Amino acid sequence: MTARETEQQIETARRRPSERATLVLLLVLSALTMMVLAVLRGQLVLPAGDEPHYLIMSQALERYHSLDVKRVYDAGDYTEFYPRPIKPHIAPGPDGQPLPLHAIGGPVLWLIPFVLADRAGVIAFMVVVSLLIVTNVFLLARALGVGTRTAFGVGLAFAVGTPILTYSSMSFVEPVGALVCVYALRLLHTHMLRTRDLLLVSTCLGVLPWVHARFLLFPPVFLTFLLLRLRRDGATRRDVIAAITPAALLILGLEVYNLLIWHTVSPAPNQVNIGAVPFQNNPLPGLAGIALDPGIGVLPNFPIFLLVLPGVLLTASRRWWSLHMQVAALVLPYTVIVCTFPAWDGAWSPPARFPAVVLPMLSGYIALALQRVPSLIVRGFAGTATVYAGTLTTLAIFTPDGGFTTGAAVRPGLPPMSAAWTAATIGIAAGVGLLSWREQTRKSQGSSTA
Numbered sequence: 001m002t003a004r005e006t007e008q009q010i011e012t013a014r015r016r017p018s019e020r021a022t023l024v025l026l027l028v029l030s031a032l033t034m035m036v037l038a039v040l041r042g043q044l045v046l047p048a049g050d051e052p053h054y055l056i057m058s059q060a061l062e063r064y065h066s067l068d069v070k071r072v073y074d075a076g077d078y079t080e081f082y083p084r085p086i087k088p089h090i091a092p093g094p095d096g097q098p099l100p101l102h103a104i105g106g107p108v109l110w111l112i113p114f115v116l117a118d119r120a121g122v123i124a125f126m127v128v129v130s131l132l133i134v135t136n137v138f139l140l141a142r143a144l145g146v147g148t149r150t151a152f153g154v155g156l157a158f159a160v161g162t163p164i165l166t167y168s169s170m171s172f173v174e175p176v177g178a179l180v181c182v183y184a185l186r187l188l189h190t191h192m193l194r195t196r197d198l199l200l201v202s203t204c205l206g207v208l209p210w211v212h213a214r215f216l217l218f219p220p221v222f223l224t225f226l227l228l229r230l231r232r233d234g235a236t237r238r239d240v241i242a243a244i245t246p247a248a249l250l251i252l253g254l255e256v257y258n259l260l261i262w263h264t265v266s267p268a269p270n271q272v273n274i275g276a277v278p279f280q281n282n283p284l285p286g287l288a289g290i291a292l293d294p295g296i297g298v299l300p301n302f303p304i305f306l307l308v309l310p311g312v313l314l315t316a317s318r319r320w321w322s323l324h325m326q327v328a329a330l331v332l333p334y335t336v337i338v339c340t341f342p343a344w345d346g347a348w349s350p351p352a353r354f355p356a357v358v359l360p361m362l363s364g365y366i367a368l369a370l371q372r373v374p375s376l377i378v379r380g381f382a383g384t385a386t387v388y389a390g391t392l393t394t395l396a397i398f399t400p401d402g403g404f405t406t407g408a409a410v411r412p413g414l415p416p417m418s419a420a421w422t423a424a425t426i427g428i429a430a431g432v433g434l435l436s437w438r439e440q441t442r443k444s445q446g447s448s449t450a
Contacts, residue, residue, distance in 0.1 A: 022152050023138055030134045030159035034127045037394060038169035042123060045402035049348040050102065051171045052082040053089040055122065057100050057107035058114040067261075070098040081119040091270040094263040101270055105210030106173040122171045129175045130168035133182060133360055134159045140186040141367035144323070150374075153382070154367040161304045161386030163356035166393050166403070172349065174356040177215050180204040181330065182360040184222045188229055188326060198242040201226070206250025213268030214338060215357070219247055221329050278340045286339025286409070290355055292422070293345070293415040295405040298359070299425070300417070301351040301392060303385040304366065306425055307378075310432035311365025314372045323364060331358045345408035350396070373436045381428070 047055060053069075056078050060069045063077060072078055073088040089101035107114075113121030137158045141151035158164050167175050184201050187193065205222055208215035226243050255265050262269035271277060294300045315323070338344055338354045346353030370382060396403025408415070 019142065019148055022148050023135065023155075026138055026152050026155045026159070027131055027135065029156060030131055031127070033160055033390070034130055034165060034168040037165060037397070038123050038127055040394070040397050041169040041402070042120060044397055046082055046084070047119065047171060048402060048404050049172075050089070052078060052086060053100075053102060054106055054171045054173070055081055055114070055119060056089075057102065057104060058111050058122070060100075061107060061111055062115050067100055067104065068098075069100050091273045093261070093273075099261065099270065101274065103173075103210060103212050103268075103270065105207060105212070106171075106176060109176065109207075109211070110171070119171070123169050126170060126175055127168050129179050130159075130164050133164050133175065133179045136179070136182045136186050137360055137363040140182060140189065140364050143186055143189040143191070144364050144368060146364075146367040146371045150367055150371050153379070154363055154370065157304050157366070157382055157386040158360065158363055161389035162302050162359060163350070163352045164360065165390060166350045166352075167356055170350075172353065173211050174353060176211050177208060177218070177357040178360050180208055180215075181218060181222075181358060182363070184218075184226075185326060185330070185361050185364075188222075188225055189323070193229070193233065193235070193239070195239060195242050198226075198239055199246055202243050202246040203250065206247035209251060209254050209267055213271050214334070214354070216267055217334055217337070218330065219251065221333075223247060225326055225329075276341065276343070278337045280342055281340050281344065283336045283339035283344075286341075286344035287335065288414055288418060289345060289408045289411075290335065290339060290352070292418045293408045293411075294417060296345050296349075296351045296353070296408045297415060297421075298352045298355050299421050302359075302389045303424075304382060304389065305359065305362065306385070306428045307366045307369045307382060307432070308362045309425060309429040310373075310436075311362075311367075311369035313429060313433060314436055315365070315368050320368075327361055327364075331361060334358055343409055345406060348404050348406045350393075350403045351405065369432060373432055373439060375435045375439070378432055378435060 046052075056069050056072045057067065059077055060067060060072050064071055070088065070090060073086070073090075078086060088098070090098040091101045093099040110122045110125040113125040115121070117124065134155050138151050138155035141154050142148070146154070164175070164178070184205060187197055187201050190197070202223070205219040208218055223244065227240065230239055230243060254267065258267065258269055259265055266272055268277075289297060291297055291299055298305050312324070335355065335358065344354065352359070366382075370378060393403070
């Protein structure tokens with residue numbers, strides 16, 4: 001161990017108690033916000049979109065110890081949490097038998113909470129998942145060298161002003177994907193990778209294809225970056241095996257499951273059988289809609305992400321190339337692919353359903369922007385954007401549709417106000433850049449005077 005590494009470990013140990021206290025405070029505030037929203041949603045809003053169908057899959061596993069969801073639909077067992085007629089989400093199996101339209105990963109992960117407390121148990125599970133996302137947002141910022149206070153602010157902004165809050169009280173699977181992605185990205189920037197970290201992240205990556213076929217992209221890309229990191233660190237063969245084996249076994253298990261149940265090695269037979277596959281549409285309208293549409297778009301509903309571009313521009317130096325390559329290789333292909341689906345808007349769901357998986361990985365740029373430009377103007381904008389989005393998410397629960405929307409995929413042309421939001425993105429990036437330049441100039445003049 002070099003003297004520098006020893007010095008870093010001593011400094012880390014010195015900061016750890018303060019950092020843990022800050023993280024605990026962040027999680028307490030986030031949990032209070034999420035639990036209030038969960039109680040409101042549980043009392044005022046029925047599950048909608050794909051939510052009841054995921055719960056029905058858990059119900060089939062609990063009551064009939066099988067994936068025969070048609071028995072639940074036929075018997076009306078779902079009226080315990082959805083007291084209305086519902087159209088079954090079923091895909092035809094290889095012999096014509098009805099099989100679940102959705103992947104089984106989510107319903108299996110939250111099966112025990114569902115058995116213990118039905119829908120409320122699943123909501124509690126999703127709150128825990130969301131808090132873990134917030135934890136990793138905070139720790140990612142710290143791993144990138146961001147100060148504790150700024151990391152706290154960014155963690156709270158993501159807990160309140162992003163889709164993390166929106167989906168924390170729902171039974172969609174996107175938060176599960178978001179947690180694994182931001183956790184894996186954080187590990188890539190952690191100072192030291194332990195064997196248990198490698199085993200856990202590999203297991204999580206192997207679970208992703210079980211949760212949804214849209215997540216198939218992430219395991220190979222993350223594992224490639226992880227192996228490159230291990231090679232750079234001169235890791236042992238044991239560490240390489242720990243990084244690969246759990247994911248490989250879980251993905252192999254998915255192939256065996258598909259072969260036994262669906263009689264195919266296709267990784268997404270349920271989606272293929274109903275034609276819900278990518279590369280059917282031009283991705284450009286979807287990209288514009290996902291970013292700018294007032295109903296489902298990221299920027300109109302969660303304007304804190306206007307700080308992502310400034311964060312990217314302020315980290316253009318070679319030091320940050322690895323972060324840029326990793327985020328680009330994960331976020332861009334996923335976003336383009338989901339925009340080629342016919343239902344790129346997420347169908348009947350709250351805003352930013354599909355992007356919610358990758359948005360926490362952009363938190364590092366927001367944290368770095370706030371760190372590089374410690375201006376009251378920039379921090380005031382971040383705070384205002386957070387309060388705006390959190391208020392919008394809360395008020396949506398009291399609307400007739402509970403915050404659900406759809407239809408962006410069938411509306412022709414650019415989203416309304418697209419020019420205004422594009423101008424805002426460019427303007428804020430220019431403004432933050434100018435403030436950064438002024439800050440650097442002030443520091444240079446101070447140094448010259450000294």
